[in-house]
Amino acid sequence: MPSPDLSRRTMLRSLAGAGVLTLGLTACSDIDGTPDEEATSPSPSQQPGGAAPSGSGARRLGAEWEKHVRTVMSWPASENVWGDQLPDVRNDIAGLAQAITAREPVVLLARPEQKDAAQKACGSAVEVVPMAVDDLWARDTLPVFVEEGGKVKGVDFNFSGWGNKQQHGNDAKVARAVLAKYGIERVETRLVAEGGSFETDGQGTLLVTESSVVNDNRNPGMSRDQVEAELKNVLGVTNVIWLAGVRGKDITDAHVDCLTRFAAPGVVLLDKAFPGSPADVWSRSADQARSVLTNATDARGKKLDVIELQQPDPDRITGRGNSFVSSYMNFYIGSKGVYLPRFGDTWADDRAQQVLKEHFPDREIVPVKIDTIASGGGGIHCATHDVPAVG
Secondary structure (H helix, E strand, C coil): CCCCCCCHHHHHHHHHHHCCCCCCCCCCCCCCCCCCCCCCCCCHHHCCCCCCCCCCCCCECCCCCCCEEEEEEECCCCHHHHHHHHHHHHHHHHHHHHHHHCCCCEEEEECHHHHHHHHHHHCCCCEEEECCCCCCCHHHHCCEEEEECCEEEEEECCCCHHHHCCCCCCHHHHHHHHHHHCCCCEEECCCCCCHHHEEECCCCEEEEEHHHHCCCCCCCCCCHHHHHHHHHHHHCCCEEEEECCCCCCCCCCCCHHHCEEEEECCEEEEEECCCCCCCCHHHHHHHHHHHHHHHCECCCCCECEEEEEECCCCCCCCCCCCCCCCCCCCCEECCCEEEEECCCCHHHHHHHHHHHHHHCCCCEEEEECCHHHHHCCCCCCCCCEEEECCC
């Protein structure tokens, strides 16, 4: 079994090389684009900056703070991935699902043979549905949902195990299976990417790390201009802000959702290393992102307000592992709550909650302990995927 000191990204690359990851598939439950009565949230005019008007039905990638039908998650499936940490990571996922379902509906995808155990762990309020998944990273495996002509559609970005770094036969089929099951139109693209690669303000601006998309392990032979043109086409965005990211140091090639996030149109939060930490590829990536974001304009031609959010003291976090992901950027914006990690550094945890409350005053700020998910190289945003409501 892999050492617990290895992050998900390091650990799973090793497992893939050893050929120990396994595969499978089946079906799920009601996750179409129809709003449920209980999935209420403030109207777009009450959201940070509001939602961009959809005009004459043009395709649009909405912001995460807009109204959701529900949140979708996946149940960790394999001991080959998590080893003796599997019970702990399942506890993390169950706790997160319970926190979210207190405020909006949650669908949890689980292998058929694991459905009953997942239901027991998560409680009756979470809708557990049978689907053969490989792991918990729903952000990357589900479609990226867009709105067009008053309907929700799903862009299938051809999930490939983060550029064929590992085998994910089940997860590669999740997007297509979900869309087919519920009659949601599938938007095809030649691009290979993951949902964690993209961050939007809902008004036409897209943040992307170049390392995770303009990369021969996903899109060989495509230039950045070609990738950008296709992103604009399938997502309906008009302005792409490229950040360099980091190549080859983690399995995702540095997704944007651990680096920087929109808090509102024109406002971005940016990861900042704990003071005194040795400079490394991640802190240099944040420095590069800060330079780009400070000089960038959004789709409306407005300058961005960049707010740095400091990581916790590595000596005070309660999680384990040399590659523990301690970025607060990997939070999730639900219809009525904002869910962010609680790492154990009281000052830093409280500060992160205060900053998010300033930008999301109409939502409850919900800290969630996710030490095993974080020690595995991910976070709350990685484990969740919003299904937007329209109309």
